[in-house]
Amino acid sequence: xxxxxxxxxxxxIPLISILLAFFFSGLxxxxxxxxxxxxxxxxxxxxxxSTSGISYTLYYATNFIFTGLAVAVAYHAxxxxxxxxxxxMLGGLGVTLVCLAVPWPHWTxxxxxxxxxxxxxxxxxxxxxxxxxxxxGSHIVITTIMFNYIGAALLGYLLTKVLKVPGSMLTExxxxxxxxxxxxxxxxxxxxxxxxxxNAPANMAFFVALLCTFxxxxxxxxxxxxxxxxxxxQSETAAKYAGINPSRIVIIAMLISGGLAGLMAINNVMxxxxxxxxxxxxxxxxxxxxxxxxxxxHPIGIxxxxxxxxxxxxxxxxxxxxxxxPRELVVVIQALVIMFxxxxxxxxxxxxxxxxxxxxxxxxxxx
Amino acid sequence: MSVQNEAGRQETVAPTASAPxxxxxxxxxxxxxxxxxxxxxxxxxxxxxxxxxxxxxxxxSTLMSILYGFYKADAGQIIINGQEVNISDSQEAIxxxxxxxxxxxxxxxNFTVLENVILGAEDGGLLKPSLAKARKxxxxxxxxxxxxxxxxxxxxxxxxxxxxxxxxxxxxxxQADILILDEPTGVLTPAEADHLFRILEGLKKEGKTIIMITxxxxxxxxxxxxxxxxxxxxxxxxxxxxxxSPEELAELMVGRKVLLRVDKKPxxxxxxxxxxxxxxxxxxxxxxxxxxxDLTVHQGEILGICGVAGNGQTELLEVLGGYQTGTGxxxxxxxxxxxxxxxxxxxxxxxxGIAHVPEDRHDEGLILEFQAWENMVFGYHHAPExxxxxxLMDNAGIKAMTQTSMDKFDVRPPNPKLEAKSFSGGNxxxxxxxxxxxxxxxxxxxxxxxxxxxxGAIEFIHQQIVALRDEGKAILLVSVxxxxxxxxxxxxxxxxxxxxxxxxxxSETNEGELGLLMAGITDEEKAQ
Numbered sequence: 009x010x011x012x013x014x015x016x017x018x019x020x021i022p023l024i025s026i027l028l029a030f031f032f033s034g035l036x037x038x039x040x041x042x043x044x045x046x047x048x049x050x051x052x053x054x055x056x057x058s059t060s061g062i063s064y065t066l067y068y069a070t071n072f073i074f075t076g077l078a079v080a081v082a083y084h085a086x087x088x089x090x091x092x093x094x095x096x097m098l099g100g101l102g103v104t105l106v107c108l109a110v111p112w113p114h115w116t117x118x119x120x121x122x123x124x125x126x127x128x129x130x131x132x133x134x135x136x137x138x139x140x141x142x143x144x145g146s147h148i149v150i151t152t153i154m155f156n157y158i159g160a161a162l163l164g165y166l167l168t169k170v171l172k173v174p175g176s177m178l179t180e181x182x183x184x185x186x187x188x189x190x191x192x193x194x195x196x197x198x199x200x201x202x203x204x205x206x207n208a209p210a211n212m213a214f215f216v217a218l219l220c221t222f223x224x225x226x227x228x229x230x231x232x233x234x235x236x237x238x239x240x241x242q243s244e245t246a247a248k249y250a251g252i253n254p255s256r257i258v259i260i261a262m263l264i265s266g267g268l269a270g271l272m273a274i275n276n277v278m279x280x281x282x283x284x285x286x287x288x289x290x291x292x293x294x295x296x297x298x299x300x301x302x303x304x305x306h307p308i309g310i311x312x313x314x315x316x317x318x319x320x321x322x323x324x325x326x327x328x329x330x331x332x333x334p335r336e337l338v339v340v341i342q343a344l345v346i347m348f349x350x351x352x353x354x355x356x357x358x359x360x361x362x363x364x365x366x367x368x369x370x371x372x373x374x375x
Numbered sequence: 376m377s378v379q380n381e382a383g384r385q386e387t388v389a390p391t392a393s394a395p396x397x398x399x400x401x402x403x404x405x406x407x408x409x410x411x412x413x414x415x416x417x418x419x420x421x422x423x424x425x426x427x428x429x430x431x432x433x434x435x436s437t438l439m440s441i442l443y444g445f446y447k448a449d450a451g452q453i454i455i456n457g458q459e460v461n462i463s464d465s466q467e468a469i470x471x472x473x474x475x476x477x478x479x480x481x482x483x484x485n486f487t488v489l490e491n492v493i494l495g496a497e498d499g500g501l502l503k504p505s506l507a508k509a510r511k512x513x514x515x516x517x518x519x520x521x522x523x524x525x526x527x528x529x530x531x532x533x534x535x536x537x538x539x540x541x542x543x544x545x546x547x548x549x550q551a552d553i554l555i556l557d558e559p560t561g562v563l564t565p566a567e568a569d570h571l572f573r574i575l576e577g578l579k580k581e582g583k584t585i586i587m588i589t590x591x592x593x594x595x596x597x598x599x600x601x602x603x604x605x606x607x608x609x610x611x612x613x614x615x616x617x618x619x620s621p622e623e624l625a626e627l628m629v630g631r632k633v634l635l636r637v638d639k640k641p642x643x644x645x646x647x648x649x650x651x652x653x654x655x656x657x658x659x660x661x662x663x664x665x666x667x668x669d670l671t672v673h674q675g676e677i678l679g680i681c682g683v684a685g686n687g688q689t690e691l692l693e694v695l696g697g698y699q700t701g702t703g704x705x706x707x708x709x710x711x712x713x714x715x716x717x718x719x720x721x722x723x724x725x726x727x728g729i730a731h732v733p734e735d736r737h738d739e740g741l742i743l744e745f746q747a748w749e750n751m752v753f754g755y756h757h758a759p760e761x762x763x764x765x766x767l768m769d770n771a772g773i774k775a776m777t778q779t780s781m782d783k784f785d786v787r788p789p790n791p792k793l794e795a796k797s798f799s800g801g802n803x804x805x806x807x808x809x810x811x812x813x814x815x816x817x818x819x820x821x822x823x824x825x826x827x828x829x830x831g832a833i834e835f836i837h838q839q840i841v842a843l844r845d846e847g848k849a850i851l852l853v854s855v856x857x858x859x860x861x862x863x864x865x866x867x868x869x870x871x872x873x874x875x876x877x878x879x880x881x882s883e884t885n886e887g888e889l890g891l892l893m894a895g896i897t898d899e900e901k902a903q
Contacts, residue, residue: 230767235749235756242742248698249731249739250754251721 029348054326063208069318074272075296080305085261091152093293094159099270102129112187130270138262142255181284213275394457396584402451429605474546536567592894625890642865645674648849654703666873679864687873697724730811734822743796748777784809801832
C-alpha cells in the first residue's frame with residue numbers, strides 16, 4: 009500500500025498546520041489594522057525573550073502536559089474525557105486539603121503527599137462518569153462535561169462557605185504553610201549560578217510533569233495494563249475475545265486520566281498560587297484536549313504541543329498587554345491553532361498523502 | 376408449492392418479447408485488492424421472483440448495494456425496463472423504481488409506522504397531506520397483500536416481522552416495481568417467514584419483480600422462479616428453480632473445485648475432552664440462537680460442525696470461548712465450567728486449556744493496528760512467561776518468540792514489527808493459528824479457518840490442525856465450507872436453526888446429503 013512515511017505524519021503535517029494557523033492569524037491581525045510581523049515578534053519576545061517569559065511559558069506548558077496526558081490516556085481506551093477541567097479543579101481541592109492539613113516541614117515531604125491528594129481527588133471525580141459509562145452506558149462525553157459544572161459549583165461553594173479565611177473578603181483558601189512552598193526555577197537554578205526571574209511561576213511541578221510523561225510512555229507501551237487499554241481502544245469485540253473486561257478498562261483508564269488531571273494542581277495551586285483560588289484551572293482542562301489531539305496521544309507529541317500552547321498563552325498575554333490587541337484576538341489565534349492542528353487535520357493530510365503517492369509512483373517508474 | 380411455481384413461470388416466461396425488469400451486464404467492483412464482483416450479468420423477468428444465493432462474502436450484498444446506488448461499479452451496465460440507467464445514489468434508485476429491504480432495517484425507532492413510511496418522501500412542507508395519503512395507501516395495501524400493520528404504532532413496539540412489513544410498505548409507497556430483499560428471513564420466525572412469502576407471492580401476482588438474497592436453500596426452492604448462484608464474487612450459474620435441486624444448488628454454492636483432501640491417519644479418539652449438555656444461547660436481541668445442543672469432543676478427534684452461517688455456530692464458539700453467556704452444562708476435562716458470571720471469560724477459558732481461533736479474525740482474533748508481536752500474545756498477555764517483572768511485559772522476549780513462531784508457521788513476511796493489517800488474509804490467519812496452537816491447548820476451537828485465505832495457506836492451515844489432532848488434542852471445527860468439513864473432520868455434525876440436524880461420518884455421507892441437512896431438510900421430510 010502506498011502510504012506516507014512516518015516522519016511526514018508525525019512532523020510535516022503538524023508543522024504545515026501550525027504555519028497555516030499562523031498565516032490566518034496574521035490575516036486577522038492585519039484585518040484589524042495591526043502589523044502581523046510586529047505581533048509575532050511580540051509574542052516570541054514575550055514567551056522566550058526573558059527568563060520571566062520562559063518561566064511563564066513553562067508554567068503554562070506544565071499545566072497542559074498534565075491535562076494533555078490525562079486526555080491521551082483515556083483516548084487510548086477510546087474514551088473522550090472532556091472532564092479534565094473539573095478533575096483538575098477537584099485535584100486543586102485535594103492538594104489544598106493536604107497542604108493545609110499539617111504544618112509541612114519541607115517541600116520534599118509536602119510534594120508527594122500533595123501529589124497523592126491531587127491525584128486521588130481528580131481520579132475520584134473521574135470515577136463517577138467512568139462507572140456510569142461502564143455499568144450504565146451513560147455517555148462519558150456528556151457526563152464528564154456535566155461534572156465540570158458540578159465541580160465548579162462545588163468549589164465555588166467550598167471557597168465561599170468553608171475554605172474561606174474568616175473575615176477575609178477574598179474567595180480563596182488560607183495561604184499554604186512555608187514548608188509546602190515548591191522551589192521555583194530561580195531557586196532551583198541558583199546553585200548552578202544561573203540567574204532566573206525570582207517571581208515567575210515555573211516550579212518543581214514541571215519536572216513532575218516530565219516524569220509523568222515518561223511514566224505515561226511506560227504505562228501505555230510497556231505494561232500489561234497499557235496493552236489492555238490499547239487493545240480495548242482498538243476493538244471492543246477483540247478485547248472481549250481475549251478475556252479483557254471492558255468495564256474494568258473503562259474505569260481504570262478514567263481513574264488514571266482523572267488522576268493525571270488532578271495532578272495539575274501541584275503546579276497551579278501548590279506551585280503558583282500557594283492557596284486555592286476561584287477558577288484556578290483557567291481552561292487548562294480543555295486545552296488538554298487540543299494538546300492530546302495535536303500530540304497524537306504520544307508523550308513526545310504531547311510535550312511539544314504543550315510547549316506550543318504554553319507559548320501561545322504567554323505570548324498571547326504579552327500581545328494584549330503591549331500591542332493593544334484585544335485579549336479576544338489572542339483566543340482567536342489559539343482557536344485557529346486548535347482548528348488547524350486538530351479539526352482540519354485531514355485538510356492537510358489528504359493532499360499530502362496524494363503527493364506522496366504520486367512521488368512513490370514516479371520513483372517506481374524511474375526504477 | 377410446485378403448482379404455484381408452475382403457474383408463476385408460465386406468467387413470466389410467456390411475455391419474452393418485453394424487456395426484462397432488470398438486467399445487469401458485466402458488473403465488476405473491487406475494494407482494493409479484493410474483487411467483490413467479477414463481471415456479473417443477470418436478467419430478471421418482470422413479475423418474477425429471482426433468488427440470489429451464495430455464501431457469506433460471495434459478493435451478493437455488494438451487487439445489491441451497486442444496484443441501490445451505495446457503491447459505484449467499476450464497470451458494467453444496469454438496464455431497467457430496457458433502458459440503461461445510471462444509479463449513483465439511493466434517490467436515483469428509488470426514481471428508477473427500485474425498493475430495498477435491508478437485512479438490518481433502516482427505521483426510526485421512535486417514529487410511528489406512518490411517519491417512517493413518508494420519511495424522505497413527503498409531498499411538501501406540511502406533513503398532514505402526506506400522512507393522510509399514506510394512511511389511505513396503507514389501508515389498501517394491507518387489504519390486498521396481508522400487509523397489515525397498525526399505522527399509528529411506534530416502530531420500537533413492533534415485532535421484527537412487522538418492522539419488515541413497514542420496510543416493504545416504505546418501498547411500495549415510493550412506487551417500487553422492483554423489490555430487493557437482503558436476507559429477509561434471517562431474523563424471522565418460521566411463521567413470520569411463511570407470512571412474508573405469502574406477501575411476496577401477492578406482490579408478484581401484481582406484476583412486481585422481486586429479488587431475494589439468501590443463503591437458505593429451502594427458501595430458494597420454495598419461493599423463487601429463477602435463481603443465480605454467486606461464489607467468490609462470480610456468478611457461477613443461473614437456473615430455473617423448477618429445474619434444479621437443493622443438492623445441485625449446494626454444489627454450485629460450495630464449488631466444484633478439487634477437494635483439498637488432507638493426508639491424515641484414521642483418528643484414534645481417546646477420553647472426552649469437552650462434554651456439552653443442553654446448551655442454550657439467547658443473544659442480546661433476545662433471539663434464541665442455540666436451542667439445546669449436546670456435543671462431545673474427544674482427544675485426538677476433529678469434530679466438524681457444518682451449517683450455513685448464522686445457524687448458531689458462531690454463538691456456540693462464543694460460549695465455549697467465554698465471551699457469550701449461555702445456559703446448560705459444559706464439562707471440560709470432567710470439570711464443569713461457568714457459562715455466565717464473572718468467571719466466564721476468555722481468560723478463564725484459556726486457563727482451562729481451551730484455545731480459540733475465532734471466525735472473525737479482523738474483529739476478534741487480531742487487533743489490526745497492533746504489530747504482529749503484540750498480536751502473538753493477545754489473550755495470553757497475562758501468561759508469566761511473557762512478563763519481565765511484576766510491572767513490565769517482556770516485549771523483547773515476545774518479539775523473539777514471535778520471530779520463532781512466524782518462521783515455524785511460515786508467516787510471510789516474517790517481520791514481528793509489521794502491523795497485523797499489513798499481512799494478507801492467509802498470513803493473518805497463520806498468526807492467529809500459531810498463537811493458539813503454540814499454547815498447546817487441550818481443546819482447539821476453530822471457526823472458519825480458511826475464510827478469505829489463499830489456496831496455498833489453506834493446505835498449510837489444514838495440516839497444522841491435523842498435526843494437533845495427532846498429538847491427541849481435541850478439535851472443534853466450525854466451517855461453512857463443506858469440502859473443508861468433509862476433508863478435515865473425523866465426525867460431522869450439521870447445525871440448522873440452532874439445533875443439531877444430524878451426525879454423520881465423512882466416509883458415509885456426501886455433500887448432497889449434508890447440503891440438505893444444512894438447509895434443514897431431514898430424510899423424513901425429503902421422503903414425503
